[in-house]
Amino acid sequence: MIRRAGKIIIAAATLALGFAVDASATDAGDWEAVVAEAKGQTVYFNAWGGSDNINAYIRWAGGEMKARYDVDVVHVKLDDTAKAVATVVAEKAAGKNDDGAVDLIWINGENFAAMKREGLLFGPGWATRLPNWRYVDHETKPTVLRDFTIPTEGLESPWGGAKLVFFHDSARTPKVDLPDSAAGLLKWAEANPGRFSYPQPPDFTGTSFLKQVLVELIDDKAKLQRPVDVATFATDAAPLFAYLDRLTPLLWRQGKAYPQNYPDMKQKLADGELDIIFAFNPAEASSAIANGELPETVRSFVFSGGTLGNAHFLAIPYNATAKAGALLLADFLLSPEAQLRKQDPKVWGDPTVLSLAKLSPEDRSAFESLDLGIATLNPDELGPALDEPHPDWMTRIEAEWIRRYGAAN
Amino acid sequence: MGQRIRIKAPRAGSRALTADTLLALILGLPILAGLAGVILPAFGYLPALGGSGLKRDHFAELASQPHILRSSLTGLLAGLATTGAAVAIVGTFLAGFAGTPVFSRIQHLVSPLLAVPHAAAAFALAFLVAPSGFLVRLVSPELTGFTRPPQWLVPNDPLGLSMVAGLITKEVPFLFLIALAALPQLPLRQSRQLTAALGYGRLGGFLVSLWPALYRQIRLAVFAVLVYSVSVVDLAIILGPQLPATLPVRIAQWTADHDLGARFLASAAALLQLAIVLAAVVIWLLVERLGRFALARLTYSGRRLRNDAVPRFVSACAMAACAALIFLGIAILCIWSVAGLWPFPNDLPAELTPQTWLRTLPQLWPALQTTIALALAAAALALLSAILLLHHNGASGRGGNGPRYRLLYLPLLLPEISFVFGLQILIVSAGLKPAFASVLAVHFLFVLPYVLLSLSAPWRELDRRFENIAAGFGKPSLQILLTVRLPLLLRACLTAFAVGFSVSISLYLPTLLIGAGRLTTIATEAVALSSGGDRRVIGVYALVQASLPFLAFLIASLGPQLLFRNRRAMRT
Numbered sequence: 001m002i003r004r005a006g007k008i009i010i011a012a013a014t015l016a017l018g019f020a021v022d023a024s025a026t027d028a029g030d031w032e033a034v035v036a037e038a039k040g041q042t043v044y045f046n047a048w049g050g051s052d053n054i055n056a057y058i059r060w061a062g063g064e065m066k067a068r069y070d071v072d073v074v075h076v077k078l079d080d081t082a083k084a085v086a087t088v089v090a091e092k093a094a095g096k097n098d099d100g101a102v103d104l105i106w107i108n109g110e111n112f113a114a115m116k117r118e119g120l121l122f123g124p125g126w127a128t129r130l131p132n133w134r135y136v137d138h139e140t141k142p143t144v145l146r147d148f149t150i151p152t153e154g155l156e157s158p159w160g161g162a163k164l165v166f167f168h169d170s171a172r173t174p175k176v177d178l179p180d181s182a183a184g185l186l187k188w189a190e191a192n193p194g195r196f197s198y199p200q201p202p203d204f205t206g207t208s209f210l211k212q213v214l215v216e217l218i219d220d221k222a223k224l225q226r227p228v229d230v231a232t233f234a235t236d237a238a239p240l241f242a243y244l245d246r247l248t249p250l251l252w253r254q255g256k257a258y259p260q261n262y263p264d265m266k267q268k269l270a271d272g273e274l275d276i277i278f279a280f281n282p283a284e285a286s287s288a289i290a291n292g293e294l295p296e297t298v299r300s301f302v303f304s305g306g307t308l309g310n311a312h313f314l315a316i317p318y319n320a321t322a323k324a325g326a327l328l329l330a331d332f333l334l335s336p337e338a339q340l341r342k343q344d345p346k347v348w349g350d351p352t353v354l355s356l357a358k359l360s361p362e363d364r365s366a367f368e369s370l371d372l373g374i375a376t377l378n379p380d381e382l383g384p385a386l387d388e389p390h391p392d393w394m395t396r397i398e399a400e401w402i403r404r405y406g407a408a409n
Numbered sequence: 410m411g412q413r414i415r416i417k418a419p420r421a422g423s424r425a426l427t428a429d430t431l432l433a434l435i436l437g438l439p440i441l442a443g444l445a446g447v448i449l450p451a452f453g454y455l456p457a458l459g460g461s462g463l464k465r466d467h468f469a470e471l472a473s474q475p476h477i478l479r480s481s482l483t484g485l486l487a488g489l490a491t492t493g494a495a496v497a498i499v500g501t502f503l504a505g506f507a508g509t510p511v512f513s514r515i516q517h518l519v520s521p522l523l524a525v526p527h528a529a530a531a532f533a534l535a536f537l538v539a540p541s542g543f544l545v546r547l548v549s550p551e552l553t554g555f556t557r558p559p560q561w562l563v564p565n566d567p568l569g570l571s572m573v574a575g576l577i578t579k580e581v582p583f584l585f586l587i588a589l590a591a592l593p594q595l596p597l598r599q600s601r602q603l604t605a606a607l608g609y610g611r612l613g614g615f616l617v618s619l620w621p622a623l624y625r626q627i628r629l630a631v632f633a634v635l636v637y638s639v640s641v642v643d644l645a646i647i648l649g650p651q652l653p654a655t656l657p658v659r660i661a662q663w664t665a666d667h668d669l670g671a672r673f674l675a676s677a678a679a680l681l682q683l684a685i686v687l688a689a690v691v692i693w694l695l696v697e698r699l700g701r702f703a704l705a706r707l708t709y710s711g712r713r714l715r716n717d718a719v720p721r722f723v724s725a726c727a728m729a730a731c732a733a734l735i736f737l738g739i740a741i742l743c744i745w746s747v748a749g750l751w752p753f754p755n756d757l758p759a760e761l762t763p764q765t766w767l768r769t770l771p772q773l774w775p776a777l778q779t780t781i782a783l784a785l786a787a788a789a790l791a792l793l794s795a796i797l798l799l800h801h802n803g804a805s806g807r808g809g810n811g812p813r814y815r816l817l818y819l820p821l822l823l824p825e826i827s828f829v830f831g832l833q834i835l836i837v838s839a840g841l842k843p844a845f846a847s848v849l850a851v852h853f854l855f856v857l858p859y860v861l862l863s864l865s866a867p868w869r870e871l872d873r874r875f876e877n878i879a880a881g882f883g884k885p886s887l888q889i890l891l892t893v894r895l896p897l898l899l900r901a902c903l904t905a906f907a908v909g910f911s912v913s914i915s916l917y918l919p920t921l922l923i924g925a926g927r928l929t930t931i932a933t934e935a936v937a938l939s940s941g942g943d944r945r946v947i948g949v950y951a952l953v954q955a956s957l958p959f960l961a962f963l964i965a966s967l968g969p970q971l972l973f974r975n976r977r978a979m980r981t
Contacts, residue, residue: 044927050938052768052946059772076927079936083921086664089672090833093455101927194560200651202662257565257651263943271541272753273558292749292762293943407476407653 026323028126034324035069041325042072046084047106049077050263053287057341057348065332071325081111088120088317100319104326107156108312109148109204113391115315116155122316122323125154130327132334137355143311144353148388149225156313157330160342161351162280163382164212164307167375171297173275181303182216186243189250195275197251199265200258201398205280210397212308214240215386224389228396237397241404248405255405270294282382283349286373290346299375302383309385311353336363345373436854439832440819446831450676467677476653484655485685487569488639489692491576496631498577498727499584503623504615505721508597515725516589518732522582523958525735526915528936529951531647533738534575535564536944541753543741549754558753564648572649576641578731580634584627590863590904591626594870595619612721613714616704626866632690633821633862639689640682640824643917643936656682660826679827686824739955746948765945773934773953780914780930781957787852788909791860792902798861799868800890821858825918833922848924852913860909867901899972903965911958
């Protein structure tokens with residue numbers, strides 16, 4: 001044991017000196033070799049496992065991978081993507097630069113930024129060399145190339161799009177009363193105290209709401225594309241916190257408790273505790289209605305000035321065991337067939353990252369004839385997409401939020 | 410005869426020493442190494458993240474975290490309150506009812522509660538007491554006039570009362586079961602007769618005559634409850650205060666932080682948590698002294714406490730309430746698992762559908778197989794080790810009190826979150842692939858202390874004269890163990906096995922971290938899903954997870970009844 005402990009320290013010290021060796025020769029450019037190498041591999045796909053329909057979709061993809069390429073896919077269900085990051089960190093700390101436990105991660109935002117910064121990712125450039133990259137809409141959807149303003153540099157392959165969308169129960173809250181901006185939402189909360197809330201930061205959906213307000217209220221939006229300027233942060237964020245100071249006493253439980261996450265908000269909408277909730281997937285409401293989780297009277301709306309939009313991705317750790325299998329899976333998930341199935345609200349309802357114009361006529365018409373569901377807005381009704389701020393903003397605002405509102409009781 | 414013993418004793422002692430040392434090393438080392446894996450980063454040493462020097466910055470950073478004092482104190486006080494209340498309820502109930510028909514009825518009610526996983530119990534409780542929950546629905550809008558849920562801050566109240574309530578409902582059955590295993594070794598009937606003859610009430614008589622001996626036997630379990638409640642994570646997330654959350658919850662958040670640098674902070678906080686646990690233990694030791702002093706005063710005062718109907722009634726109610734809350738909660742999770750839309754203030758869902766079960770069961774099957782295999786193997790290994798260990802130590806007549814031996818209880822007496830992350834680094838660096846074997850090893854680490862805990866008291870208290878007689882017939886010690894001691898202790902062994910089995914079933918953090926997520930069990934699946942909050946799916950998983958240990962306990966309590974149906978004294 002002691003000798004082993006010595007080994008850890010030596011290995012760790014080696015790493016500290018900056019030797020992170022990419023031992024793999026797997027190259028997305030030589031696709032035939034990738035397919036051949038992947039045969040018989042097992043891909044450990046680390047993805048958030050909190051949603052039944054997403055899990056079912058991943059299971060379907062796994063079945064297809066087995067049938068077509070003889071690749072086994074094991075869905076490692078996480079409650080937080082950071083756990084997969086933690087695994088890779090622990091492996092790196094232990095000097096395990098090959099045969100890592102994680103082959104593919106469902107990732108975006110700060111998890112990606114952190115892994116990229118620490119050099120924990122395989123690549124760069126593999127994502128743009130995947131065969132199905134040619135269908136990706138990187139012209140009108142800049143979010144597939146810049147993940148929360150961080151250039152992806154082909155370190156991660158886009159999987160789906162996301163857009164902040166609000167839901168309400170039309171049986172309780174008539175459409176005419178609905179807010180059309182963050183300022184309007186505050187007015188609405190004054191008239192309906194206790195019926196709005198957001199998941200407690202650092203929950204991803206909750207911080208997204210803070211960002212939405214920040215983007216709407218900050219004097220110069222261009223500042224958000226750069227890391228935070230420490231000198232001006234207080235004044236830059238002042239409008240956001242003035243807004244929250246007014247909103248907090250009007251929140252559910254007067255802001256003394258918050259929903260845990262989006263599904264918790266969804267439950268609270270059904271329970272009648274909340275009247276307006278929001279999600280990052282425009283199809284959430286329709287699929288929840290189909291599952292009997294929300295009443296059929298629930299509808300979607302957005303702010304006409306725009307709401308946040310982003311994309312989510314697939315990345316491969318630098319020490320993944322089955323890199324070829326992971327590449328193959330990432331490519332399959334990007335295929336028109338898999339993307340079509342993913343966008344079907346009966347399956348998952350996650351918006352595609354592909355450009356319909358680049359697809360074959362059959363695929364295009366298949367996408368166009370998808371029934372998006374009763375509560376889902378059409379793509380042209382979704383309004384403009386606001387850019388995600390640099391991840392630095394999120395970190396700062398989270399910390400400031402906890403300082404200000406973290407002991408509300 | 411006397412000479413023979415004197416010659417044999419040292420030999421037996423030295424053999425026991427090697428066996429103990431070996432086992433203590435096997436179990437203690439990973440824990441100490443895991444601790445090192447937390448202590449080093451706490452002082453800034455984690456080369457993979459560029460920390461190579463030793464410094465105290467991270468403690469300064471920890472101190473500057475908002476509301477850290479309050480987070481620490483809430484957890485500490487909630488843990489102490491839980492432990493105090495659980496001991497009081499179990500103690501009073503045993504004192505008032507041990508040996509009566511009410512007792513055996515409640516005993517059968519309470520035992521299966523242990524099997525209900527904490528997270529599931531917390532969800533059940535949360536749905537019961539929430540303003541949009543079942544209890545309010547039952548009386549709304551008829552009695553309350555609520556057509557919309559009221560804005561009450563329950564659960565997640567700032568004082569952590571709902572968390573304490575949740576913990577008590579879970580810890581009372583645990584303490585009760587441990588006490589139950591120890592009870593047959595006490596001269597219950599004789600003491601009852603004696604104290605009654607002296608004019609004591611049931612409570613007073615039990616307190617004066619039996620409580621000190623009983624408490625000594627359940628003491629380690631009490632400390633385990635204390636440590637667990639002070640450092641609980643999953644239940645605290647669901648029921649505990651949120652603004653700020655208790656320290657263990659915040660540590661869990663920091664270890665999962667996207668900013669990898671937060672791991673240093675988390676390590677420092679894990680050390681703070683260790684200090685808090687230590688403080689809790691010290692406070693509890695003081696409470697014990699006070700209790701001992703008070704009991705001595707009571708004994709010497711000679712007061713008979715004949716009017717104890719009220720405390721007895723209250724303790725029976727508290728016991729029954731623990732059972733009722735969890736059973737009602739589980740029943741409601743059952744309904745959720747087949748519910749369609751179920752809006753407020755409807756008492757029952759508008760429609761029932763098997764959809765959730767049909768969708769969930771096929772995915773659940775592989776995880777279920779892994780779970781059962783792990784739990785059976787870990788519990789069997791742990792029971793075997795515990796028997797061997799106690800058998801070797803048994804020669805000294807005071808098994809389980811050596812300092813090395815205490816190391817085995819470390820997993821129980823250390824907050825999980827303080828060393829599992831360090832352990833993960835160790836296992837990976839030892840070149841072990843995350844696999845069944847390494848996860849089994851970690852489960853063994855956590856299961857053994859519980860098994861030992863539940864087995865050692867009855868083991869020590871078994872009347873040695875049975876074995877002395879067998880030894881007098883010249884039987885070798887192994888044969889005595891197999892033919893005399895183990896059959897006499899069958900019930901205790903089965904209970905210990907069931908305890909180990911259910912501990913393994915409920916292990917989340919170790920399974921996830923050491924298995925690197927590759928080994929999915931019902932526990933990892935359930936917690937992953939509970940972050941998605943769908944009560945229907947949570948219902949399915951909670952029912953499956955609860956039914957497994959329930960089966961184990963059923964076998965543990967029915968086994969002796971069937972095997973010894975013609976031996977009355979051995980059925981209890």
